[in-house]
Amino acid sequence: MPTPAPTPDDFPAGDSRMAAEFRAFDWSTHVLGPTAGWPVVLRVAVNMMLASSFPQCMAWGPQRTLLYNDAYRPMLGNKPAPLGKPIDEVWAEVWPDIRPLLERAYAGEATFVEDLPLVVERHGRPEQAWFTFCYSPVRDERGQVLGMLDTALETTGKMLAEQRLTEAAASLERQVAERTADRNRLWQLSSDLMLVARLDGVVLAVNPAWTQLLGWREDETLGADVMQLVHDDDRQASLAQLQQLAQGHALHRFDNRMRHRDGSYRWISWTATPGDGALSAVGRDVTAEREQADALRRTEEMLRHSQKMEAVGQLTGGLAHDFNNLLQGITGSLQLMERLIDRGRHGELGRYITSARGAARRAATLTHRLLAFSRRQTLAPRPTDLNELVAGMEELIHRSLGPGIELQHAPAPGLWLTRVDADQLESALLNLCINARDAMPDGGRLQLTLANLQLADEAAALDLPAGDYVALSVTDTGTGMPPEVVARAFDPFFTTKPIGRGTGLGLSMVYGFARQSGGQVQIDSAPGQGTTVRILLPRSNASVAQPAPAVAASSTHAAGPKLDGQALVVEDNAEVRMLVVEALREQGLTVTAMEDGPRALGLLQTEQPFDLLVTDVGLPGGLNGRQLADAAVALRPRLRVLFITGYADNAALGAADLAAGMDVLVKPFTLEALLARVKGLLEGPTAGPPQGRARPLGGPRTQ
Template sequence: MTDPLSFLAGGGEAARMIRARDWSGHPLGAPESWPAEFRAALSLVLNSPESMILAWGPDLHFFFNDTYFPLLGPRLSWAMGERFDVVWADAWSQAKPIIDAALQGRPERFVDLPWQLDTDRGAQETWWTFSYSRVLDAAGQVAGLFILTNETTGRVLADAALTESQVALEAALGDLRNLNATLAQQVGERTADRNAVWTLSSDLMLRCLFDGTITAVNPAWTEVLGWRPDELVGTKLIDVVHPDDLTRTFEGAQQLTAGASLARFDNRYRHRDGSYRWISWAARPGDGIINAVGRDFTVERERADALAAAEEALRQSQKMEAVGQLTGGLAHDFNNLLAGISGSLELIQTRLSQGRVADVDRYIAAAQGASKRAAALTHRLLAFSRRQTLDPKPTDVNRLVAGMEDLIRRTVGPAVQVEVAGAAGLWPALVDPPQLENALLNLCINARDAMPEGGRIAIQTANAWLDARAARRHDMPPGQYLSLSVTDTGTGMPPEVIEKVFEPFFTTKPLGQGTGLGLSMIYGFVQQSGGQVRIHSEVGQGTTVCLYLPRHRGAVVAEDPHAARFAPPRATPGETVLIVDDEPSVRMLVTEVLEDLGYTAIAAADSVAGLKVLQSDVRIDLLVTDVGLPGGMNGRQMAEAGRVKRPGLKVLFITGYAETTVLGNGQLDPGMQVITKPFVVEVLGARIREMIGTG
């Protein structure tokens, strides 16, 4: 038997007409406002084909089943659910005694009662026989009536028909009463279970409207948050939410309003004592309300926060230990270098005062060598931090490796065999050649140190086209790359060491004997050049380090290897260079170099003074400027402001360190170049002559 309360689910004409009506506009309100017992029995009546049955509901609203339609016709279907005394006022006087008898429970049957009905066939007076059955509610009050009707064609036939219909209807109503009792028992059991869960649960349970008004809370609110239910019902839920969680809570409420359920939503609620507790909610929207269950996980959250704080403290401790290792290594190296520089200068001063100039050249060479090593160490530090100033150029890597082969052999010594295999048709790379040379030399030195008893180093180049799968494996974008790899037959490294070789400050050397910048420098340089470094090693089998550099689609300009050996050409008369640098020694040095080469040199200490010169009518053939300048503008900004008046102004940036964003990540505008400090005087003079052009 289907749910007797779903009386609109029937398939007959009467049920269809009931469904078609707008119940919300009915004067009685929705059908749920009628007694449940009557609504349940009505489902049986509307679908009963056995007899013509009228149903009287509250306040004389009546219905009829499908068997009535052949008599009344569809024209009167609009009368379904209306008041009988309004629709058929003329017949009410005849119907009222039947209703009264039924309401009073008198065992009366009305036989051969004349009834005039206005039907589709016109006004007709027919003879009818009536009987009734009552529906009582739980309190024993009459909830509704069912009137069995038959046209009288003979009393015997009418009695027989009515008796059969009465028996069928009484049996159906008996089944209904039994079902109602069963349903009432089931509903009571479910209600008791729900109430037990609501009362005994240690989780917070909540019902609220979509505007956040609380309609019900369970006793757990008192246990967890200290609030009594009567203190919360009718208030806004948002009033007890932590201020920092309001925005997130509003967003969650919007999702619920849109019909979505929330499986996990965390926020903080204020305890009665003023503290806050973390609550994890599961919520889902219903008919105009939100049902939610929340679990207090404050202890777990505090433990997680404490663990995160401990981990952060550990990381900070490790970082400080690494910084200490870095500074120890740098101090060791720089003290050695400074000792060489300062000692050489003191001896030069002493020998000059003694008139002994024969040894001066040797001391000068020692000081210069130490200065170059200090500059190299600084560049390694900047490369490690990916903050060095690069001067990328289209580079033939095969040619670069071939040019370094002799230096590499002399560096690694005779106990190590060096093999070079350059791929034919190798693509060019856009890279800073000196930095790539430095990286290659460092890799070979590391390989040599991994082979204390000697061994073999293989240097190889190749073209590599990485598809999406290979690129994911190498953690780099798909595309065309050239690879430069260095393989040794040394001791190799275990996995736990491989994981750390590119980390900042990592070194296997004792404290004070290394900065841990070797592989970190290489990694930073290659990353800054748009490439990637991959390493493969096995203990006892050796190590391969491979540098991937993006392919450059352009020609490589051949360079004269002997060009730097000649003295820079002199200036033509009238050529003028503006030098802007806040370091007096650098200004003095550059000015001296320029004047020795025949240039007119104008010096400025900041960007304001430099810009005044650029905006004047003084001839300026080249601007030489530091990148970091006082005066409100950096060197790049000053140069661009000067180009407003001098569109063709040529600019040479000299810098020891500059943010790559200032210099355009190596992509300078036409007519701009960069040279890093410290620089060789001959190189500076040659670059200036190159930029100005031969006279």
């Protein structure tokens, strides 16, 4: 809390630190008594002392009470609570030296002492110091001396400087002679190149190292242009440095290659300074260091490549294992279906169809987790209240945990909204809860905590920008993890569970999802101490987004009214294009198919009517799906758009939320999901208000 400003009636006056300490000091128990009863002369003297920028102190009364101003404080060092103590107690170590001066002042005599040497203790140890004192008596209106005012200047720095100057002056002549001799020896014996040249680079003097290091004799270099020895690739940069020297700037470190007499080159690191119309330079041979640095850099690149290949090997090994199992389930089921069809046993096909679809669904889950880990999954973020999200999942989490684990959760009052894909966050939270359950085989307690969090300086350590975040923490009382496991917890396919009990993608998926959402994940764990996993998500200042109306997923063979309208399907994969076209036609739509964006856009510029555009995001031909959709909606504002994507390239989809009349479906998808999205789009709002029929690109818009 700041110190309140003094009022005109406060004593002493002013807002200095010492004025505040005077006012805060309990004078009622002091020998001087409350300040209101102080003599006028003392009050005036204190106000004048505190207003002075010179170091001043006072000794008052028979007890010689010490009073001082802000400028005097540094002289006291760390002496404990000196204000109001007797001066002979505060300065006990030098009292025999200053007592005569103080007594003369109390006797009415002003004294001036210059550069008085004293050994003081103010930083926990004796130290030599010098002071200049001006002691003046302070008299009342009757002329009686009541105290003493001391204007004190510490001259320690000056005295030490004078001592050093005297010592330096005494040895200057000897030093000059020695250094001249040393310079001459250094010039002759140094293994570094030494050069004196004109500011245009013409050599005036070189030392013998030029012959030893570069092979050039002194008579071959004098009068020559030093730039003639510089490697062609380094000459332009070297000329620029020479121009800087000519303009008066020193050269602290510059490397170039200098030609040896045998035609080879050596790397030289130069330091140079201009003066008296010339430049002096020293060059050190750093060829070996450069070669070692290059070798080290190559070794580091090889190590990084090895580490990268090890990570790729771990990733591809895990992928191969899981996908081979899934592909075995799919291909095996298809082969058995072929045999059953050949034998006419159609009634037995159902279980193999179910098996193949289950394996395909698990493969889709695996790719989604990999995309989440690599931060390339398709997200549909919207402002979300995590209190509501967690409360809505409480029953599901409780069922997943089982009766032996107690679930604790309470809403956080005043919780900020966060911009996140709620479905993916629910999946991540359920994943963390199941991990926590597996870490508590004998039961325990799982706590879900929500909190607002403001990050400032600590944000950099979390690789996050400073700002507001919402923290969702999952804390268990399970077995915990040692540091080496925590360090690898986010690695893909890393798991401590027994074979067949986990893929090792759960935490890596949570990490990738959080990072892609602009947040972070932290793990705090120790063996036997349980684990806390905290997800940080950025705050959203928008209002809560209303969930899209649910659309029932119709079976591809369900009875009911057919869809009506014209659809354009743009997909470069022939198999996917065929499946989408056939599914839409089966539901009654008139479908046109294209393989790339430019030809599809050309068709959209014609008069042919279209109600729906179904497009892949990644398309050949230089026009991706989002660019095609934006151009299509500009031409046909009533057009609905469904993006289908297997790569989940968020950069192609754009950072902004999809507009009304647009939706996205991630491959692989079921035909039921495809038709549900199409039905929802055709029965929902358009991308924009009606603007008339389509117009050619670049032509006038019909109003």
